[in-house]
Amino acid sequence: MSMRIFRWKAIAPLILVLLLLAAAWMIFADTFIRHSAEDQGTLTLGTEVDIATLTTHLSSSAVVLGGLEIADPFDSTKNLVEAGRIELQLEAVPLLEKKIVIDRMVLGGMRFGTRRRRVAHPVKGPSAARTILQETRDWAKQFDVPLLHLTPIETLKSLVLNPGQLQTVKAAEALTATADSARQAFETDLKDVHVEPIADSAAALGSRLKGATPQSLGLQGAREAIAAIQRTLDQIKQTRDQVNGLERSFGAGVGVLGQGLTALDDARLKDYAFARGLLKLPSFDAPDIGTALFGKASIDPFQQALYYAQLAEKYIPPGLQPWRQSGPRRLRMAGTTVRFPKEREYPTFLLRQGSLDFSIGHDSGGSSFAATVSGLTNQPALYGRPARLQAKGRIGGASPMSVQVAGVLDHLGKISRDSVQASVTGVPIPSFDLPGLPFGLTPGHGDVGFNFAMNGDRLNGRWSVHAAQATFTADSARIPQLSLIENTVWRVLSGIHSLDLSAGLSGTIREPRLSIQSNIDEEIAARLKAIAGEELAKGEARARAAVDKLVDEKVAPVKARVAQVQADITQRIAAEKARLDDAQRQLEAQLKTLAGPAGGLLNLPKIRLP
């Protein structure tokens, strides 16, 4: 009996199953795609992405999203951006290759910085964006500037230092150990050179041949004596070479000890600063005041720009090399998904042209705003052009604003170049408290400028704020309790009615530099120095005295010991070299005596004197 290969009666159920699957897809596809888009967006951006509705229109290859909310990764209570409606016009053919090419995108009803109805959930599981977010936060922490402590220095507290807290004491102890080990090593090495046995052997040979002449020794005896002298002279030469080597190596060691002494002085300066910090003496230099007052507010915009630039760096790699990313989340292991880009093919994601319709706050009309995004892709090498963002316009309402934004993501070459320039005039600037002080600043409406560029790992940025009607506020309950210094600062601040702030970022990602200037730094610095300069000097003198008292008793013996070691090594080497020189001179004199008159007869080999 022949067996049939196909089970024909199963075809109908199979078709039924496939139809059911197709029907399920048609019913649930939008929900499935919406959840996938939310998950992928959340994973990519490192912050919660919510989409209220998503409708696909297969016939026109269009997708319409409603109620997009992207939480602010730096503040989970706020939305970075909201979009009421997003229309995406997709190309159909690339979809067959699992690629998304958006010909046209229209975003409407956009709002920024709105408060969320609920706090955003943190991203679960491994996420490159979350790692970058944490790295950026760590990066910003290096700018955690000390607060502007305005301790009432007229009542400086007493200073009690523990020697263990001082770097100079630790450095002195380390230097003592270094000096001792250098001396010990020198003694050992010098012993290994065997200067004494060689010198003694030379002296013994000299004594034995004292008064000897070729005639008294005879021809054979003279030859043997000359040979013995030459051997000893060779040994002396080798020993001197070794001593010279010791001199060179320990000369360097002596130099290190000298550097150690210099380092003690540097450590003492740090200890002065440490003691000064314990006294909480305020710095009255203008740059320090500017940094202390506005450091945190200034680093925030740079931190955010760096985060998005690094995200772009991560997701928009240069070149056409295969690109790896973590596989999809599932019960099974996610694995790694590798993309294989190919020239003249579609990138996996491309937004050719997008237009944005903004509405910020309660727009009551009078707005004219145009914004476009073009060439945004995750494989710029395939697209061949950098991504650009342009936005310009006026936003009406009770307090009209004018906005200009331009940005470029250029990842075509090996080194990516990202930049953004933005200026907003008439923008309401949020109030904030001055760190460490019982004062606040209400800038009111003002102009804000922001430039940021990342070229490879080089950073260049500027953030500026001009508020013509800024007011400083103080907690009225605390005003009667203000110290002299705080009171002075308050008198300065309360007389200032504008704010001009400029923060600059430069350097590299690893070694960034932040500089801050404002119109109130110099004024506060001058007033504080005038009032508190004398008290400050007294406080500094007290800090120095406290450090000196502990450090001097530790450092003086170390300096003496280092000097002693340096002198000992120098003297010992000189003494050993002199000893070898004496032995050599004595033997050379004897050699002259023995070889001189009979030189021609004895046919002596050439002697190379050192």
Add this chain to the structure above:
Amino acid sequence: MLALLKLIQSIFSTLNSEGTPGQVAAGIALGACLGLTPLVNVHNLVVFALIFVLNVSFGGGMLGWAVFTPIGFLLDPLFDRLGMALLDSAALRSLWTAWYNTPVLPYTNFNNSVVLGSVVAWLLLVIPIFFGARSAVTVYRERWGARVMESKWYKSVTASKAYNVYRWFRPE
């Protein structure tokens, strides 16, 4: 519960009487793909359709799926390595690039290390699984099959109504 009952029914029916040992083994070999590789992928839709359409034991397919699912989870790290080695291979780069830029193929997720590694591993193992399963079914039927079929437990399971649904897919 119904699904579980059906699974138990299918396993014992398969082992005892349905189809030749070769048909059961072929079902197990195909079902192994469902278990060894991540389920929600296009290739598994094809394998599932083959189990439906080909005159192999459907119960064998379900048995293979059930048996090889935990094995698949256990071997995922191995599949990941195998898949990554293949995806990283310079000799295969042009093939992957061509596939990646060919319509529909990217939906197979062949460029995922676990998917590729597990599918390749299944392709390598499918013949040994077939012969191994065929021998095991033959031995089972010779030594224990008759006793199991006579047991009350087996009779009560096969008497269930759900069993009738399953019977549609018995090998002929």
